[in-house]
Amino acid sequence: MSDNPDLTLWGVGTSRTVRPHWAMHELGLAYKVKPIGPRTGETKTPEYTRLNPRQKIPLLQDGDFRIGESAAIVAYLSRMYSTPERALIPESTRDYAAWLEWCFFIVTELDSTSLYVMRRHSADALGPIYGVAPEVVAQAAEYFRAQLRHVEVALADGRQFLMGDRFSSADILLTTCLDWAVAYGVGICNNAQPYLERMRSREAYLRAAAANAPLASITPMPGKA
Ligand SMILES: N[C@@H](CCC(=O)N[C@@H](CS)C(=O)NCC(=O)O)C(=O)O
Structure with missing residues (x-):
């Protein structure tokens, strides 16, 4: 450093x-x-x-x-x-691989394929530029909820953070997508709710906001x- x-x-x-x-x-x-x-x-x-x-x-x-x-x-x-x-990245090779899996999952499945599709095709967002498509928006929201099962299952064991007992940058990516989903009125899964509250109460989250x-x-x- x-x-x-x-x-x-x-x-x-x-x-x-x-x-x-x-x-x-x-x-x-x-x-x-x-x-x-x-x-x-x-x-x-x-x-x-x-x-x-x-x-x-x-x-x-x-x-x-x-x-x-x-x-x-x-x-x-x-x-x-x-x-x-x-430390925001796990050190061991397998934990690092699992961290990468979470990061790619979040930016591809939750962000790009779901929430950003909603943004691109909503009448009150970027729809006037990329095409207003209510059916696409509804399907993208449904897809987001289905993909979120991965998160629901992971958090079911009571872990505090995505990677277990240590905060990592994957939590930053996930929380920003959960905040985004909440802002769009897309329901988030049960275990994500207390997780989101925990993340939102972090001092660094509040400073970043x-x-x-x-x-x-x-x-x-x-x-x-
Ligand atoms: N995959 C990129 C997406 C970046 C992106 O699309 N940024 C938008 C704002 S969220 C942007 O800069 N759009 C161009 C503009 O608004 O002028 C990332 O995660 O950084």
């Missing part, structure tokens, strides 16, 4: 951007925030496009190193800046109260 990391995180305001904010706070890292938001045009400026040709947030700059994709940023931060007291709040919500528009 470097002694003086030079970390800048681009992006606020979404279920994806909160993930690296949360990892930063779990790891006790100081970092600068560039509070650009989704669908504002800020990801399309020449300056930002040079940094991230995919024109997406979040993006992390660590000195001269850049990395995008929320799950990859969280994994990078965990690998680079974990300490024995604050504050850091991820879009500035627009705290800066009144000119002429408005």
